[in-house]
Amino acid sequence: MGLVLICTFVGAAAQILMKTGTQGTAPDGALQLFLYIFRSPRLFAGYALYGLSTVLLTVALKYGELSLIYPVIALTYVWVTALSVFVFGETLNPFKVVGLCTVIFGVGILGRASRK
Amino acid sequence: MHRDFWRGDPWKGKPEVSQPTPFSSILLVFGASLVGSVGAAFLKSGAEHLHRDLRSLLTNWRLAAGVVFFLASSILYLKGIKKGELTVLYPMVSLGYVWTLVWSRLFFGEPFTRAKLTGVGVILCGIVLLAMGNR
Numbered sequence: 187m188g189l190v191l192i193c194t195f196v197g198a199a200a201q202i203l204m205k206t207g208t209q210g211t212a213p214d215g216a217l218q219l220f221l222y223i224f225r226s227p228r229l230f231a232g233y234a235l236y237g238l239s240t241v242l243l244t245v246a247l248k249y250g251e252l253s254l255i256y257p258v259i260a261l262t263y264v265w266v267t268a269l270s271v272f273v274f275g276e277t278l279n280p281f282k283v284v285g286l287c288t289v290i291f292g293v294g295i296l297g298r299a300s301r302k
Numbered sequence: 303m304h305r306d307f308w309r310g311d312p313w314k315g316k317p318e319v320s321q322p323t324p325f326s327s328i329l330l331v332f333g334a335s336l337v338g339s340v341g342a343a344f345l346k347s348g349a350e351h352l353h354r355d356l357r358s359l360l361t362n363w364r365l366a367a368g369v370v371f372f373l374a375s376s377i378l379y380l381k382g383i384k385k386g387e388l389t390v391l392y393p394m395v396s397l398g399y400v401w402t403l404v405w406s407r408l409f410f411g412e413p414f415t416r417a418k419l420t421g422v423g424v425i426l427c428g429i430v431l432l433a434m435g436n437r
Contacts, residue, residue, distance in 0.1 A: 281435030
């Protein structure tokens, strides 16, 4: 379960990097997009981290139940929201705070079940 | 510009103006959640066939299928969220967790338990709240 937690954090970092890497200038065509990824260090790092998080997920799946591990990926939303506050200066509102706590609570239920 | 992270196409700087969610978008995002959950099932099956040697990694078609399904899922998702309200579409992706419960039972013999159903239900509620907070 610890592995999945790292996996969600890496996935969130990847999303933030992709967001800061694109800045609304991404080209349309598939090939142009592919080349663009290699020209933008942040975007490249973002995709690399995505790959890493998939590797971590695979290793976690080898040792745990799919039905317990996969929903824990929802924690990515929590990290992205939290990181967005620090990196982009986004503001939190009551919906977001309650939503974050609810997701964490749900993940906690699954985490507890996985230890039995 | 950064404030629009949760809305609109991440490849574009500006979000689409909020509009009624077209059925095609709902169908695309629904498909994305389904395809993604199948990808997770392939990844699980591939992981079970993984041993501590390079050969079991490189000849593992199940893992490759999982990655392809994940990519296909993200393409469907990006196409789906071009139009429509992300408050509706975003939480729909998490329906993938529900499908995964079904695949886990069908293909890997993992039982439905009260904890799993409650956990996934609570997570879904939380993601709906997060999406409402990003409105």
